[in-house]
Amino acid sequence: LVAVTPYTNLVHVFTSGFNVAIAPVKPMGKLNTPFSLAKMAEAGTYEAPPSARRSSDFSPLQLLALDACTNCGRCQEVCPAYASGRDLSPRVVVQDLGRDMRGNEGVDVFTKGVIRETELWACTMCNACVSACPVFIDQVDYIVDYRRTLVSENRLDGKKRLFLENIARNNNPFGLPQRERQSWLVDMGVPTVKQNPGAEYLYWVGCQSSYDPRGRNVARAMVKILKAARVNFAILGNDELCTGEPVRRMGEEGRFQELALKNIESIRRAGVKKVIVHCAHCFNTFLNEYPEFGAEFQVIHHTQLISELIRSGRLRVGGLDQRVTYHDPCNLGRMNGVLDAPREVLKSAAGLELLEMRRTGLNSFCCGGGGANVWYQVPERKKIGVIRMEEAKETGANILSVACPFCITMFEDAMKTTGDTQLLVKDIAEVVSETLTE
Ligand code: SF4
Ligand code: SF4
Incomplete structure (x- = not known):
């Protein structure tokens, strides 16, 4: 034998x-x-x-x-x-x-x-x-x-081809002009690294929160939190390009490396050593993939920073009388073990009841947006986001909190599909910022 x-x-x-x-x-x-x-x-x-x-x-x-x-x-x-x-x-x-x-x-x-x-x-x-x-x-x-x-071999359908063309032409998946990336944040008084060269932190806004109207709300919430805690920060402005995370996962390795090398050089030139990021996908790629291409900065997810600001007394979270469940993004929880910080932040709001889903932490279930899936359609019997949303509803929560703008997109799409109204989907930064007094 x-x-x-x-x-x-x-x-x-x-x-x-x-x-x-x-x-x-x-x-x-x-x-x-x-x-x-x-x-x-x-x-x-x-x-x-x-x-x-x-x-x-x-x-x-x-x-x-x-x-x-x-x-x-x-x-x-x-x-x-x-x-x-x-x-x-x-x-x-x-x-x-x-x-x-x-x-x-x-x-x-x-x-x-x-x-x-x-x-x-x-x-x-x-x-x-x-x-x-x-x-x-x-x-x-x-x-x-x-x-x-x-x-x-260019064996791609129209949506995938458009995604890659948009990135190639405009450095973002939406195909929108680079100058629109962060002009709206600058108009709000957010400094670029050129305007604040001594910034301690670089706030990486990401494509979804630079261009998508819903995603922008997360960036607004983050800016409110950073200002409330008197964090010395700046943005890259129009030098920020897509991290290339979905580009690499779609299979366009050359374009990914080109974006990574340019972003690493822009961050090096800005002279900042700490980068805050609220997108779980950008977080994973910065942390695990960029070092191979020369990145030397520290990467901090926004839930980690907010948790630290609360612990050190720099941020005082108000009360929120709501039942909230938390969805661990795969790129944050399973892949990188960031499980406690988001929960600590939520629990800091007086009156907030945190309810865990059946599959949670390292065993969390995907929202359906990873692997560049948010940019194209796949035939399926039931949307992945709908399956997860039903698990969130089982907890009896009325807020589904997340820590990634792509999870927001997928869950709000799931709610549109089913016509569901039980849950409001919010990033943790939005939950916190709504409790802050001006
Ligand atoms: S079937 Fe089992 S052993 Fe094979 S790839 Fe899957 S988990 Fe691994
Ligand atoms: S979608 Fe399925 S095959 Fe793809 S990474 Fe997740 S578990 Fe693995």
């Missing part, structure tokens, strides 16, 4: 233990880096390495991981895409690739139907599967590698 096992589907009996021992240790929220744009520029070559087309086109460690899958189904149980009826099960992706790798090396997985494009686009990159896998398989890495292939 021992002699024939490597050639049977029992091979995982050996490889699963081996994979647990040697699986690369990297932050959960960090995607693999297939090439370095900076090194390519130094070498004078702009030819990216060929993208993955076969199941054998992965690194030796990724190939070993495919063999290690025990088909236990834990990843499928927690997958929001699977729960919503989308064409994706991470278990099936890993099993199909493993089977193909053992039997048909050299065959194109797309033309052979081992991988379907709909499977790849259905993933929200919430990392619930990665977190649940007992043998440390990183399912997201295979998905993003194949997405890179689709992007490099």
